[in-house]
Amino acid sequence: MTAAPVTAVPKRRLRDRIPVVHQLRQSVGLQRGMLVTGLVMLAIFILTAIFAALIAPYGFAQRADASGSFGSQQPPSPEHLFGTTVGSYDVLSRVVWGTQTAILVVVVAVILSLFIGVALGLYSGYFGGWLDRILVVICDAIYAFPSLLLAIVLSIVISGGQSSLWGGVLAAAGSIVVVFIPQYFRVIRAETVRIKAEPFVESAKVLGASNSRIVFKHVFRNATRTLPLIITLNSAEAILTLAALGFLGFGIEPTAAAEWGYDLFKAQSDVTSGIWWTALFPGLAIVFTVLGIMLVGESLNDLADPRLRGRRRVAQAAGEVAATSVVPGGALSAGPGGLSGLEDGETFDEHGIEVKR
């Protein structure tokens, strides 16, 4: 069980330690159904991205084939199952190719924010000092700010608003990274502060272990418990932010890559004249992908929270919550959204999604 990472236990078997597999075995009933559905949807999404070249009937920037131009705003037909856009692109092909862009952004964004956020959080939590205080205040300020606005500012900075594939991907990912770093930072910092006070860290110190060894071997290993959950939620948000940027016209040029948000941006005027296929399919692609990720995230969240997990009585589980959760006075109490002391070891991010600290 992930709930007791602190106590020294005999090494668990590999299949119990792989994050999602472990939760899958742990889940029952509705939660298992949600988790499995989510995983299947994710698998479809990833497979589509990998085999986009085989699945998509045309290229994402293709306007014509051997038999001539595709034509503008053509309704769905056997040649173009999802119809064509105002720019004569094949909607189905752009939806399929869009998975690649989405995955690229998610991977870049999550990896970058994970590394930076975790590193800062470990440093801040372990060493403290003035840098820690400054980081906490900065992260709280960013955290309280509408993330989309920050993303807009950053995408102006990174790409000046117009972009090639990599320019666009980096702009979207970069703007998402800055918004996400505070989330990882807070979680890891709070865990670090808690773990630092554990007896096993003290004994490591007494034994003469170096700071870096303690941080990486003892603290980091024990502080990563909630990361899978945050990663899933952030991936979902990354896709939504990418789409939102695209919808505001800050997307990737249609000739550089397919991006769902940008397609929706172009479909706005179509909707007014009753053309539904240019908006519906890219939108559904976003919903499908985000939904898949969210279902996985939601199940992981429930499984991580003893109060929501099983059918056991809360009174019995309550002790477990207190023992495994972080000192609740962490980062939040100094910040704009001071939540401390509201509930043991539980907090919410700006979207009301529970984040275990």
Add this chain to the structure above:
Amino acid sequence: MSTFDTVPLAEGAPVSGRPKPKSQGGGFGRYLLVRFLLIFPTIFILVTLVFFLMRTTGDPITAAQGGRLGPEALAELRAAAGYDRPLFIQYFEYLGQLITGNFGSTLTTSQPVIEVLATYGPATFELVFYSLIVAFGVGIPLGLFTAYFRDKPQDAVFRVLAIYWYAVPVFFAGLILKLIFSVWLGWFPIAGRASVGAELQMQTLPNKTGFYTIDALMTGDPEVLGDVLSHAVLPAIALGLLTAGIFLRLVRTNVIGTLATDYVDAARSRGVAEYRLLRKHAYRPALIPIVTVIGLQIALLLSGAVLTETTFEWKGLGFILAEFLESRDFVAVQGIVVMLAVIVAITNFVVDILAAFIDPRVRY
């Protein structure tokens, strides 16, 4: 004492449980003061961040006019606006302007940003207000409902629905609502805040507020009011449902927690009706964390408002922000973003105070 004292940094920080309340705590008044002072570093950090980020890529004049003007004309314009001076001097000048309430003027329309806020702010406020009504009206009852029927089919249906709402980008929801209810069914207007006739009628008002609902009421014409309200329905639903999904989860989680407490069991054993248990015993204490989180939703609502307004051509701050983005008027963008930062910081302050007022534990 600084607020950092609540952050356990010392070696001997408590291992688990919440930190011991500071005994010298001065109660509500001091909390209010500290929390109020905390607004300023928050705003300061965001202003600094936005300023330097925006300037790393160059000055706004080049961004707006780049390619259209020759280098000499460009340099002249830059010198006139003071963009050729060292960055730090510009930064301190900007800070000085902000303190006096001067958010700068837009490049494209030479309108003071504060005036932009006055013109478009009420529309955004109205949209957020209406969508909050939808969010509360839908989210809280459904949250109670799902908490009560926890793990039963009723719960499952609405929880999956809540996730679904969250997964639907607000602009896609807006487009689909528009397609179905405006284009196909023709029940609601396609876009805008009011039709031309109603807008004209409201323009003639001697002391118009910019809040169309209030203005419409002042005209005393039920048709105008109906027109304004029917324009608000779809945007409010699009933005409201997104938030409703979040409220549902929030209420559900917290009510499940309180429903399992001993005092609820005790009340049940005394024969208190199930409905009353839910409404009074379980819901009320669960409200405390809900209020706090709702404060954090303001940031999300503003993000959502930007997208909703663009979708429905709702002429609010988000709509105008998107326009300025398109015309590359980054002075205006910076001004609006900074102004929104101030609004968010103040809202969070108010919500925190409200939460502390309800729950004395927060004050420590």
